[in-house]
Amino acid sequence: MKFNLKQFAIALALFLAGYLTFNTNLFAQALEKPKVSIAVGGKNLFYYLPLTVAEQLGYFKDEGLQVEISDFAGGAKALQAMVGGSADVVSGAYEHTINMQAKNQPIVAFVLQGRAPQIVLAASNKTMPNYKSVADLKGKKIGVTAPGSSTSIMASFVLAKAGLKPTDVSFIGVGAAAGALSALRSGQIDAIANLDPVISMLEQKNEIKIIADTRTLKDTNDVFGGPMPAATLYAPEAFIKKYPNTTQALTNAMVRALKWIQQAGPSDIIKAVPESYLLGDRALYISAFLKVREAMSPDGIFPDAGPATALRTLQAFEPDLASKKIDLSRTYTNEFARKANAKHK
Secondary structure (H helix, E strand, O other): OOOOHHHHHHHHHHHHHHHHHHHHHHHHHHOOOOOEEEEOOOOOOOHHHHHHHHOOOOOHHHHHOOEEEEEEEHHHHHHHHHHHHOEEEEEEEEEEHHHHHHOOEEEEEEEEEEEOOOOEEEEOOOOOOOOOHHHHOOOOEEEEEOOOOHHHHHHHHHHHOOOOOHHHOEEEEOOHHHHHHHHHHHHOOOEEEOOOOOOHHHHHOOOOOEEEEOOOOHHHHHHOOOOOOOOEEEEHHHHHHHHHHHHHHHHHHHHHHHHHHOOHHHHHHHHHHHHHHOOOOOHHHHHHHHHHHHHHHHOOOOOOOHHHHHHHHHHHHHHHOOOOOOOOOHHHOHHHHHHHHHHOO
């Protein structure tokens, strides 16, 4: 039988095309839920940069996912969306998993985006020019992204360390972008708990006095007394059990984004985020990114001592939580992040 190279090449091409189609179909079938809705509170913040990178660079699509992201004023609002059934997953603060377990609504964080909260509490130089100590905040209005969000949790903890209760102040929701800036500049609030780039913009013009800062690992340890998990992807425990392959695909995309951020230069970050994130000041955005870069998780894995730090933080100003039996092992898992790291070495 005469060997025909041309026929062989055609046969090989057909085989490969069929093989790839077959495996793509298998891949699609493996995802129990290819369409996933994610709620986030303040998507423009560096706190959620890994989510934006995964979306903008097509990492979710590479995993076979169709992800729809809805942006809310703060993390508490994003959590409400998930509880109400309009979102499958939340890109939000780890602490919510503890609070929800206390309410017998188990949710699980399955990939860590940030290993420092990046939240800054600061007094307004306009309405509190003579600020001296945390005690001066009694009776004042503190602007947070949304009441109940990680910004109000951080502020409440700083107040508690100074002997004040959350009820000693008024928390006002101001969002995480231009609204937050205008609230402080117009004198609607006396202090602010927010994140970059908002805080750096206020710092640049000497509009605030920093009270507590968690943008670096050292500062985070000083404030909370240990490693403090920040942004995560979390979902109801039932979602993760029902859709483990989908959960893994989400984690793969996020870990890939985290690793990309570790290697990216400032110009790469600028190209990856929407223009609106820069709030009109590209140079300041870059400067702020370099300040918080180490706050990003390098691998999506929760540090062993992190959950206990978060629980202690909440118990400091939520007396009811002290009487609740919290099983921290059910609030997070590293199972998916470890597999994602094996894939994206």
